[in-house]
Amino acid sequence: MSDIPLKNLLTEIRNCDFCTHDLPLGANPVIQASSTAKILIIGQAPGTRVHDTGIPWNDPSGNKLRQWLQLSDADFYDENQIAIMPMGLCYPGKGKSGDLPPRKECAPKWHHQVFEHLPDLKLILLIGQYAQRSYLKDGHNTVTERVKHAAETEAPFFPLPHPSPRNQIWLKKNPWFESTVLPELRSKVRAALSN
Numbered sequence: 001m002s003d004i005p006l007k008n009l010l011t012e013i014r015n016c017d018f019c020t021h022d023l024p025l026g027a028n029p030v031i032q033a034s035s036t037a038k039i040l041i042i043g044q045a046p047g048t049r050v051h052d053t054g055i056p057w058n059d060p061s062g063n064k065l066r067q068w069l070q071l072s073d074a075d076f077y078d079e080n081q082i083a084i085m086p087m088g089l090c091y092p093g094k095g096k097s098g099d100l101p102p103r104k105e106c107a108p109k110w111h112h113q114v115f116e117h118l119p120d121l122k123l124i125l126l127i128g129q130y131a132q133r134s135y136l137k138d139g140h141n142t143v144t145e146r147v148k149h150a151a152e153t154e155a156p157f158f159p160l161p162h163p164s165p166r167n168q169i170w171l172k173k174n175p176w177f178e179s180t181v182l183p184e185l186r187s188k189v190r191a192a193l194s195n
Contacts, residue, residue, distance in 0.1 A: 004113075006033065006034070006035050006114075006117040008106055009113055009114065009117065010031060010033060012125040013029050013031055013110055013114075014029050014031065014091065015029075015112065016029050016089070016109075016110075018105060018109070019090070019103055019105055020090075022089055023091065023092065023093065023103075024093040025048070025051055025090075025091050025093075027090050028046075028051050028054060028090055028091070029089035029090055029106075030046045030051070030054055030055075030056050030082065030084075030086065030089055030099070031056070031085050031089060031110075031114070032056055032079045032082070032083060032084040032085075033079060033083040033117065033118065034080045034083065034133070035080040035117050035118065035119065035120070036080045036081070036120055037079065037080065037081060037082060037083035037117070037118055037120065037121065038081055038082075038120055038121065038122045038123065038192045038193055038195060039081065039082050039083070039121070039122065039123045039124075039125065039189065039192050039193065040082075040083045040084075040085060040118060040121050040123070040124045040125070041056075041057075041065075041082065041083070041084045041085070041125045041127065042085055042086065042087065042124065042125065042126055042128065042131040043057070043084075043086045043087070043127040043128060043131060043162070044086060044087055044088070044099070044101075044102050044128045044130050044131070044162065045086050045087060045088035045090065045092050045099065045101075045102035046086060046088075046089070046090065046091045047054065047059055047061070047091060047099060048091055049112070050062075050091070051090070051091035053124035055077075055079070055182070056084040056086070057084065058073060058074070060075070060164075060165050061162065061163045061164045061165070062076075062163075064161075064164075064165070065127070065138060065163040068160070068163060068182055068185065068186075069121070069185065069186065069189050070186050070189070075193075076192070082195055083114075083121075085110075085111065085114055086102060086106075087106065087107050087130045087131055087134065088102025088103040088104075088106045088107070088130075089106045089110065090103065090106075095169055098164075098166060101130060102130055103170075105166055107134060108147065120195075121156055122156055122191070122192035122195055123156050123158060123188050123189065123191075123192040124156045124157050124158065124163070125158050125159075125160055125185075126157055126158065126159045126160065127159075127160045127161075127162055127163070128143065128160075128161065128162040129142075129143050132146050132159050135157060136153065136154075136157060136159065138153065138154070143159070143161055144161075144170075144174065146159040146172075147159050147161055147177060147181060148174075148176065148181075150181050150184060150185070151184050158185060158188060160181075161177070177194075
């Protein structure tokens, strides 16, 4: 366990302006955590709406994610149960097709410190390629391969595609996600939160 209390660490993270000059909207790190959290969600990086509100997954992608998890807003935003820590804690800017990748400084700087304060995690959701590449060494090369084999992923990790509206084509091409992966995901979420 870290010497610094989680409350102080979260304040330090939220005040981080390490790469503010490289961010189009400046720094506004978004994170949610409590030492009692059972589930950790590691996504990509906040979008503009999340940047503006400071509320993680407060956008159409978040609505879809909560639907996938079968969690109400109240349950999803209960930091005592659900921790949320993206790979990049600030909005990285716009790319050619969607947002830019998360900044590379964030995860190495903060993730291990936050993990030290989350001893009760039962499930870690890895959403999208950046989180999966960072945390999974499973031999799979694509998000599709990882998600297709989600049930075989070493616990406590569970890979998911990004729930962005831009991923509608992927969801249509991969109907097994809704029929096979979502029931497994929901079962794991219920089990994690019932402990």
